[in-house]
Amino acid sequence: MxxxxxxxxxxxxxxxxxxxxxxxxxxxxxxxxxxxxxxxxxxxxxxxxxxxxxxxxxxxxxxxxxxxxxxxxxxxxxxxxxxxxHIKHLEGIGAVPVRKPAKGIGQRDVEDVIRQAQTIRLPNDEQILHVIPTQFIVDGQKGIRNPLGLFGVRLEVEALLVIGAVxxxxxxxxxxxxxxxxxxxxxxxxxxxxFAVCEEDDKELGCALVDLGGVTELSVYREGEIRFVKSLKVGASNITKDVAIGLRTTFGQAEEVKCKHGVAMASMVEQDETLEVDDASGRGTKQVSRRLLASIIEPRIEETLNMVDAEVRKAVTGEGLSGGVVLTGGGSMLQGADVLAEQITGMPVKLGLPDRxxxxxxxxxxxxxxxxxxxxxxxxxxxxxxxxxxxxxxxxxxxxxxxxxx
Ligand SMILES: Nc1ncnc2c1ncn2[C@@H]1O[C@H](COP(=O)(O)OP(=O)(O)OP(=O)(O)O)[C@@H](O)[C@H]1O
Ligand SMILES: [Mg+2]
Missing domain, CATH: 3.30.420.40 (ATPase, nucleotide binding domain)
Known part of the structure; x- marks a missing residue:
């Protein structure tokens, strides 16, 4: 069987x-x-x-x-x-002499050097979650992805260490x-x-992944590997809160109208419509305009994407990200979120669906x-x-x- x-x-x-x-x-x-x-x-x-x-x-x-x-x-x-x-990342480095230089770099050399990259002093309340080699260096030659079999006497590694609170x-x-x-x-x-939404090629060229969930998590990839990660405090949940306050309605109603009728930019509402929402008092319903809804959403999503853009710029100096931006998470379903993200970041934005x-x-x-x-x-x-x-x-x-x- x-x-x-x-x-x-x-x-x-x-x-x-x-x-x-x-x-x-x-x-x-x-x-x-x-x-x-x-x-x-x-x-x-x-x-x-x-x-x-x-x-x-x-x-x-x-x-x-x-x-x-x-x-x-x-x-x-x-x-x-x-x-x-609580998640942060650090760079770890390791360097070892190659055990049998005449035979080339072997698995144990790679194992040793990666192990060494983890031997950093961490506070007692932090621990390593991932060790991701970003490049190997053989006798000073940088940019090596796979050192196995190469000849050299000294093997070094640079690795991204992802660290979390114990x-x-x-x-x-x-x-x-x-x-x-x-x-x-x-x-x-x-x-x-x-792994669900970025193409290998985009990670290779350099891309930013924006997971716009209740809060926003940004990660940046270059040469196939993760290089940067940052949790932002704001995200799609903040939009709902703003809508609840702005329309003076319940959180549940705000969530519903946001998802059904929300738009990232007020200018994208071509023909205004009226929507019916419950009043926050619990006594009856009222009519609100879709353009008003959009005008509440716009500054918050704009703020979030501006924060993303600022972090990307900090993380990526010089070479840029030719793979562009992948936008995913529930907030990416907000109508026009991708268009606004393109305007703000100046990079092509794709919507990431987990359909692989x-x-x-x-x-x-x-x-x-x-x-x-x-x-x-x-x-x-x-x-x-x-x-x-x-x-x-x-x-x-x-x-x-x-x-x-x-
Ligand atoms: N059609 C839609 N338009 C706008 N926002 C939406 C839509 N559908 C879902 N959302 C929002 O997406 C958010 C949930 O997304 P997701 O499930 O990706 O978050 P999460 O994984 O729970 O949170 P996080 O990843 O931030 O910890 C909610 O704030 C929800 O309002
Ligand atoms: Mg999530």
């Missing part, structure tokens, strides 16, 4: 917890076979603030995905997204333990997301699932084996590393 394997992803976003389950068949074809979401109670912007409630939220998203897929997530390798303001990470582990999910790997959300895995359109055509699908792709490509300290490969580097570098 053909062997199939299953993989799960849990994305803890600021507006929802999502779980997606995929199955890979003997021919290596992967399809999404289950998904579920739940409100992120017990979390505040991805960080656990109430263990019991957080556990319930994840349980309910997982249960919905399990019902659909038939099976238990705890039996699968599970990739879990982490994000939040408490935030441990609390997510505790939630997963309560669900008995033990075969789990924590992955930076932005990095995972890029086969699956129900409710997932593959919905940018809110970009991170969850990206977590699956990240896991399926086996990158975690190399990029995550403690995931096992450091002790048993094998032939696989060739595949990674080639």
């Amino acid at each position: 053909a062997k199939t394997t299953r993989t799960a992803a849990i994305d803890i976003g600021s507006t929802k917890v999502a779980c997606v389950v995929a199955e890979t068949d003997a021919g290596k074809k992967t399809s999404i076979i289950g998904y579920g979401t739940a409100p992120p109670d017990g979390f505040k912007q991805g960080v656990v603030v109430n263990l019991d409630r957080a556990t319930e939220s994840v349980t309910s998203a997982v249960a919905a995905a399990e019902d659909m897929a038939g099976g238990k997530v705890k039996a699968y390798r599970t990739f879990v997204g982490v994000s939040g303001e 408490t935030a990470i441990e609390n997510i582990y505790r939630v997963l333990e309560r669900l008995d999910i033990r075969h789990r790997f924590l992955v930076l959300q932005a990095l995972a997301c890029s 895995l086969i699956g129900p359109k409710e997932v593959t055509k919905d940018p809110r699932f970009a991170t969850a699908v990206g977590l699956l792709k990240y896991g399926l490509e086996g990158r975690y084996l190399f990029e995550m300290p403690g995931s096992g490969i450091w002790e048993k580097l094998t032939e696989d590393i060739r595949g990674w570098f080639s």
